[in-house]
Amino acid sequence: MSRNKKWIWFGIGAVFSITLPMMVSNPYALQFFINMLLFAYLATGWNIIGGYAGQMALGNGVYFGIGAYVSTVLFVYENLSPWVGMVLGGGVAAFIALLMGRMTFRLSGSYFSLSTVAVLHVIRLFVLSSNRLFGYETRGAQGIYVPWRGQSFLNMQFEGKTEYYYIILAFFVIGLFISWWIKTSRMGYYLAAINTNQEATSSLGVNVMGMKLKASCISAFMTALGGSFYAQFIMMVDPSRVLGYDLSVQIMLYAAIGGRGTLAGPVIAAFLLAPLNDLLRAVFGTTVSGLSLVFYGLALMLIIYFIPQGIWPYVSEKLKEMKGSAK
DSSP: OOHHHHHHHHHHHHHHHHHHHHHOOOHHHHHHHHHHHHHHHHHHHHHIIIIISOOOOSOTHHHHHHHHHHHHHHHHHHOOOHHHHHHHHHHHHHHHHHHHHHHHTTSOTHHHHHHHHHHHHHHHHHHHTOSEETTEEOOGGGOEEOOOOOSBTTTTBOSSSHHHHHHHHHHHHHHHHHHHHHHHSHHHHHHHHHHHOHHHHHHTTOOHHHHHHHHHHHHHHHHHHHHHHHHHHHTEEOHHHHSOHHHHHHHHHHHHHHOTTOSSHHHHHHHHHHHHHHHHHHHHTTSSTTHHHHHHHHHHHHHHHHOTTOHHHHHHHHHHHHHHHHO
């Protein structure tokens, strides 16, 4: 695709994204698009460590929960703006990613993946069993309700969903830019080399541990910001919702199905599959819990069997073949 055509498609996408709330009047329908953008943003953040660096982290949901809890606790008990709380939550998540990475990155393959799952479950069980954390009441499994303090941008509280849509759209655009910048920078080339052959990369003088820690901290920070936004959006935070293993798997699946290590793959998969959970819940209610994960698993098996590289690399390759045959 020529540069001019890319800019044309980019302009069409930008205009559509900005004007979407003007065309969609139903709040429930607009929530579909908010969820799509949120999970596309989360999958983009996971792709930095799981795609570019090739580290199959299955517990990234822990950073989502940390961001949600830190910003909510500070907002409820310290009256601190969620905008400030989400940055602090992102910092806490990045610090924990740094600590855990120094231990878990010494492992490889399935051992590393299992260690990330273990960290997620340990933190989730700790929050579930504790009514107070660091002097603040978190009410264990009951969670914390975000109090309504009137419509305000500073408090990130709005009566409608339009404002939330534009906030998560901004997050998504910034996250996509960060992912693109990393992929095309020296760091991106180092991560790609680590993904291909870690030992050979290390022998060439690349600080493998440092690169992986940097990617993990960036991914954790981005994920924590998404958790803070989610807490303000649904006005509640509880361990089962923001620290659940299902969330971590869901984020990973979008990147894997769309195409790990690509810029567009996680976004395309999130746009295609994220609304599925809401649609199934609307059709079946809560009678069939976790049905969306069954469909995600089936989709992943089909992708692995037929197009193991993912949706976007396959589509991109076919478009190049069509373009070549047309000449």
